[in-house]
Amino acid sequence: MSSQVHGAQKFDEAKRAATIFSEDGMKTVQTIISHYPPEKIKSALLPVLHVAQAEFGGWLSPETMDYVASILKIRPVEVFEVASFYTMYNLKPMGKCVLEVCQTSSCWLNGAEDIVKYIEKKLSIKVGETTKDGMFSLKVAECLGSCGTAPMLQCGASYHENLTYEKVDTLLENYRAEGKLKSYTDLDYKNTL
Amino acid sequence: MQRVKEFNMGRKLLIHNDHIPNIHTLEVYRANGGYASVEKALKTMQPDQVTDEVKKSGLRGRGGAGFPTGLKWSFLAKPEGVERYLVCNADESEPGTFKDRYLMEKIPHALIEGMITSSYALGAKTSYIYIRGEYFYVARIVEAAIAEAYAAGLLGKNILGTDFSHDCYIQVGGGAYICGEETALLESLEGKRGNPRIKPPFPAVAGLWGCPTVVNNVETIAAVVPIVNMGGEEYAKIGVGKSTGTKLISASGHINKPGVYEIELGITVEDFIYSDEYCGGIRNGKKLKAVVAGGSSVPILPAELILKTAKGEPRLMTYESLADGGFQSGTMLGSGGFIAMDEDTSIVKNLFTFARFYHHESCGQCSPCREGTGWMEKILQKFLNGTANESDVELLWDIQSKIEGKTICPLGEAAAWPVAAAIRHFKHEFIEIAQKKKFVDISHYDRLNLVRA
Numbered sequence: 001m002s003s004q005v006h007g008a009q010k011f012d013e014a015k016r017a018a019t020i021f022s023e024d025g026m027k028t029v030q031t032i033i034s035h036y037p038p039e040k041i042k043s044a045l046l047p048v049l050h051v052a053q054a055e056f057g058g059w060l061s062p063e064t065m066d067y068v069a070s071i072l073k074i075r076p077v078e079v080f081e082v083a084s085f086y087t088m089y090n091l092k093p094m095g096k097c098v099l100e101v102c103q104t105s106s107c108w109l110n111g112a113e114d115i116v117k118y119i120e121k122k123l124s125i126k127v128g129e130t131t132k133d134g135m136f137s138l139k140v141a142e143c144l145g146s147c148g149t150a151p152m153l154q155c156g157a158s159y160h161e162n163l164t165y166e167k168v169d170t171l172l173e174n175y176r177a178e179g180k181l182k183s184y185t186d187l188d189y190k191n192t193l
Numbered sequence: 194m195q196r197v198k199e200f201n202m203g204r205k206l207l208i209h210n211d212h213i214p215n216i217h218t219l220e221v222y223r224a225n226g227g228y229a230s231v232e233k234a235l236k237t238m239q240p241d242q243v244t245d246e247v248k249k250s251g252l253r254g255r256g257g258a259g260f261p262t263g264l265k266w267s268f269l270a271k272p273e274g275v276e277r278y279l280v281c282n283a284d285e286s287e288p289g290t291f292k293d294r295y296l297m298e299k300i301p302h303a304l305i306e307g308m309i310t311s312s313y314a315l316g317a318k319t320s321y322i323y324i325r326g327e328y329f330y331v332a333r334i335v336e337a338a339i340a341e342a343y344a345a346g347l348l349g350k351n352i353l354g355t356d357f358s359h360d361c362y363i364q365v366g367g368g369a370y371i372c373g374e375e376t377a378l379l380e381s382l383e384g385k386r387g388n389p390r391i392k393p394p395f396p397a398v399a400g401l402w403g404c405p406t407v408v409n410n411v412e413t414i415a416a417v418v419p420i421v422n423m424g425g426e427e428y429a430k431i432g433v434g435k436s437t438g439t440k441l442i443s444a445s446g447h448i449n450k451p452g453v454y455e456i457e458l459g460i461t462v463e464d465f466i467y468s469d470e471y472c473g474g475i476r477n478g479k480k481l482k483a484v485v486a487g488g489s490s491v492p493i494l495p496a497e498l499i500l501k502t503a504k505g506e507p508r509l510m511t512y513e514s515l516a517d518g519g520f521q522s523g524t525m526l527g528s529g530g531f532i533a534m535d536e537d538t539s540i541v542k543n544l545f546t547f548a549r550f551y552h553h554e555s556c557g558q559c560s561p562c563r564e565g566t567g568w569m570e571k572i573l574q575k576f577l578n579g580t581a582n583e584s585d586v587e588l589l590w591d592i593q594s595k596i597e598g599k600t601i602c603p604l605g606e607a608a609a610w611p612v613a614a615a616i617r618h619f620k621h622e623f624i625e626i627a628q629k630k631k632f633v634d635i636s637h638y639d640r641l642n643l644v645r646a
Contacts, residue, residue, distance in 0.1 A: 035321075035362040040402055045384035046367045050326065072384075085386040085556075086367025088326045104288045105489060106445040106532055108546045111638025142370065142550045143288040143489075144327050147445035147530070148452045151638075157330045164642075189330040 009062045016063040025055045029071065042074050045082055049089055054183035058098070059090035087141070088184060095130040095137035097175045097182045100154045103140045106147035115151050115163050116140060122172065135176060156182030157189035204431060205455045206419040206439050207412065211299045217334060219341040222302040228347060230310045230421035235355045238421075243314035247417060249425030251437035256282055256373070256410030257488060257528040259512050262417075268397040269315055270405040278406040279312045279320040280382065281414055284366055284373040286325055287488035288550060289530025292441035293411035295453040297324075297331050301338035305361065307414035309347065310421055312359050315407055319360045322411075323378050326366040336363055370554035374602045375408040377556065388558045389602035412441050433459035436511035440529055442471075447535035447641075449473035462486075462508040462515075463500050466533060476641070479535035483619075486515055487527020489547050490607030492614030493540070494524050520614065539635055540619040541626060544611060545573040551608035559600040565592050566608045576623065579630045586623045590616050 021029060029048050036043040048068055049060065056064045065079040072079075083089040090098070099119060103112045116127060119138055123131050130137040146152040149161035153168075160171055175182070215221045222228070234243050248263030269277060281304065285293040297304055304322070312320050324332045339361055342348045350358045364382055366372050372381045376390035379401050400406020416438060420428045429437045436458040445451045448466070450473040456465065465471045466481065475481050484499040485491060502508055503522035508515065512526045534543065552566040572589050575581040593609040593616075600606075616623065 035364070037402070040383070042384040043364070043382060046326070046381065047365050049367065050329075050365060074384075078384075081386055082367070082384065086326070086369050088368035103546065104550050105485070105543055105546045106289055109446050109532070109534060109538065109543065109637060111636070111641060114636055114638030141327075142553050143286055145285050145291040145294050145325070147289050147291050147532070148443060150445060150451075154327060157333075159330070165638075184326060184329040187333070189333070 011062045011066070015061070016066055019056060019061075019063045019067040021051070021055055025051055033072075041072055042078070045072060045074070045079065046086070048072065049079070049083060050183075050185050053089060054181075054185040057093065058096065058181050058183065059093050093130075095134050096180065097135060097155050098137045098139060100139045100141040100144070102142070102144045102146060102150070102152050102154070104143040107143075107150040107152060110150040112151040115153070115165075115168065118165050118168060119172075122168070135179070136172070157184050157186040158182070159189075204439065204457055206428075206431075207303065207415050207441060208296060208300065208453070208455050211295075216300055217298075217302070217338065219302060219338065219345055219347075222300065227302055228306050230418045231306055231313075231347060232353060234310045234313050234421050235353055235357050240314045240316055243310065243417075243421060246420055246425035247314070250416075250420040250428040251425075251432075251435060252413065252416055252420060252428070253436075253512065254410055255412035255416065255440065255529070257287060257490075259526065262409065262413055265397070265409070266315060266407060268395070269407055270398045271316065272405070276319065276404050277315060277317045278401045278404055279308065279315055279317040279414075280375075280378065280401060280406055280408045281308060281320065281322040281411055282373060282375065282378055282408050283322050283324040283328070283331075283411045284378055285328075285411070285528075286370040286373050286554075287490065287528045287530055288547065289445055289485060289488050289532045290443045290528040291445075292443045292453050292529060294328055294331055295443075296411060296415060296441065297328075297335050301335045302342070303415045303418060304335065304411055305338055305342050305348075307417045308361050309342075309352065309359055311407075311409070311414055311417050312361075313357055314417075317407075318358060319362070321382060321401070322361065322363045323372070323382055324363060324365050325372070326368045329365060332363050332365050339363065369556075370550075371556045371602070371604060374604065377602065378408060379406065386556070388556050389604075391601055431457055433509060433511050434513060436513060436526075440510070440526070442510070442529040442531050444472050444531045444533070446531075446533040447476045447479065447538070448533045449476055456510055458509075458511045460510050462510055465510055465531070466500075472531075472533065475533065475535050477535070479537065481533060482536045482538055483534045483540060485524075485530070485532040485534075485611075487525045488530035489532075489550065490603075490610055491525040491527040492520055492523075492610050493544075493618065494522075494614070495618050498522050498618070499524070520610070521617075524614070537635070537640065540615055540622050541573065541576050542635065544615045545570070545577060547611045548573050548608070551604065555604060555608070559605065561596045561599040562605040562608060565596040565605075568592050569608070569612055576626050579626070581623075581627045583624055583627045585627065586616060586620060589623075 069076040069079045151163045152161040252262040253259040369387045371377045372387040377387040381387045396406040481496040503518045548570040552570040557563045593612040596605045597609040
């Protein structure tokens with residue numbers, strides 16, 4: 001199998017066998033695949049990985065990548081090389097809500113660093129870490145195209161813009177109350193300008 | 194600071210309807226003249242006539258490079274029996290740029306209309322809109338608009354009863370700045386890592402899946418709509434010289450009114466920054482210190498050089514005027530990502546955020562860029578830590594000079610230019626930090642909020 005491409009990560013055959021898209025997920029995947037010529041379905045890889053990440057716990061395990069490879073009829077290593085190149089794919093388990101604070105110029109000019117420090121203090125974690133209850137992970141991100149509404153953070157599909165400490169308090173409370181896994185593919189995105 | 198309007202700032206062609214409620218729906222968009230260019234092109238024009246109008250318009254690529262769009266289209270190879278593709282570059286990720294997001298979010302049909310009209314000109318049966326993954330919710334909005342267009346017979350078989358059939362699909366990316374480079378975008382669209390290709394062959398000959406492909410920015414494609422509607426010659430009358438038409442500018446930083454503005458190319462930079470129609474001046478009554486005029490990769494200019502050229506003429510928002518003086522005293526219009534910084538901004542620290550960005554986003558294919566961007570970030574970190582020496586400025590200069598022109602794609606230049614410009618115009622700041630060993634730590638949040646309160 002594909003264990004050689006996943007480095008230290010163990011490959012679990014039982015977990016792999018249980019990795020199957022939901023009916024809705026499969027429908028979405030089939031729609032994505034239909035957008036490309038039949039012999040070019042590898043093109044569907046990036047969007048399909050987003051669906052997979054959302055369906056299988058917010059990260060891409062070796063088993064998930066192996067499953068995606070089988071659907072697109074490509075080698076598992078082709079999935080891994082893509083998953084490891086792009087920043088939006090998580091190669092390890094994350095918190096339910098991944099907070100990605102933009103830190104590039106315009107956001108920095110408007111206090112992004114302070115927002116990061118504030119969240120670190122509030123959640124008692126550092127950038128790159130996850131809270132003990134598995135609710136939040138904190139990441140810094142490079143320019144997310146929200147420069148006119150800086151500072152901002154992204155969580156799943158939602159952009160939270162013009163951030164203040166008070167807004168951060170509210171959004172963390174709301175996410176905690178909701179307690180749901182947040183994915184880029186979510187339909188219930190919010191833009192809290 | 195209130196200024197008297199000296200230039201006709203009125204004309205908008207792309208986002209003039211952005212205030213209309215529900216303009217994102219097909220019904221409202223069509224009620225306001227939407228899809229007229231599709232009607233006109235498909236029913237009354239030959240494909241080559243559309244290309245001719247775009248040529249006459251003088252439209253230049255709005256993604257950053259400013260290459261004439263009509264010329265790019267005319268390079269498209271058209272071998273018999275081979276599919277051709279139009280790919281829209283909606284991977285907007287140049288720091289300081291958020292205009293495409295605004296356009297797609299507010300008026301998604303403007304892009305789709307442009308895609309259909311442009312595809313007709315190019316003879317493309319299929320087109321793709323590659324949207325950066327972080328803009329997932331924007332992709333949803335565009336997706337909904339595409340579904341509406343299909344339902345109304347504006348996409349699919351025999352559009353508006355003509356012989357022209359076209360399919361338009363969206364692909365979301367995975368989060369990588371490099372995919373804004375057109376060949377990296379094509380690799381990504383093929384389901385691979387975003388490593389730029391060696392050119393030639395150019396995409397016009399061998400692009401998506403080896404087929405002839407045109408890759409255009411969102412704003413470029415949207416601009417085809419007014420060009421077809423009003424005619425290329427009329428469009429070319431707007432603007433100054435070779436900078437024709439209107440341009441979306443993403444304004445951010447320490448200004449009173451950040452946001453997306455559509456300008457007629459040719460207004461003065463001073464008007465853009467200080468007039469209430471646009472940025473509304475610098476926040477908290479501070480003085481302007483520096484501007485990055487066209488996205489993070491273009492050279493930063495101090496206030497005096499962005500407002501006036503080295504010759505003392507007022508600097509205009511045009512490709513030529515912003516570039517006046519070369520890199521010695523000028524910059525570039527680029528993507529129109531306009532970042533203004535006030536007098537309290539540390540240029541060194543701002544540069545660090547750029548260096549960190551390019552290090553993070555280098556695809557790793559070419560060693561000058563892969564290694565050089567990391568070295569530059571590390572050296573700039575020394576300045577922030579208070580451990581830099583004066584000689585580190587020379588070292589930084591040396592490294593940037595060895596990246597430029599030595600890489601497959603322009604990310605190398607994009608990483609080198611901001612470093613070179615910061616040293617060129619603000620060397621004293623680097624020296625000062627190195628001499629005093631002072632720790633650079635500016636709390637912008639407190640600073641801006643305290644003054645606001």
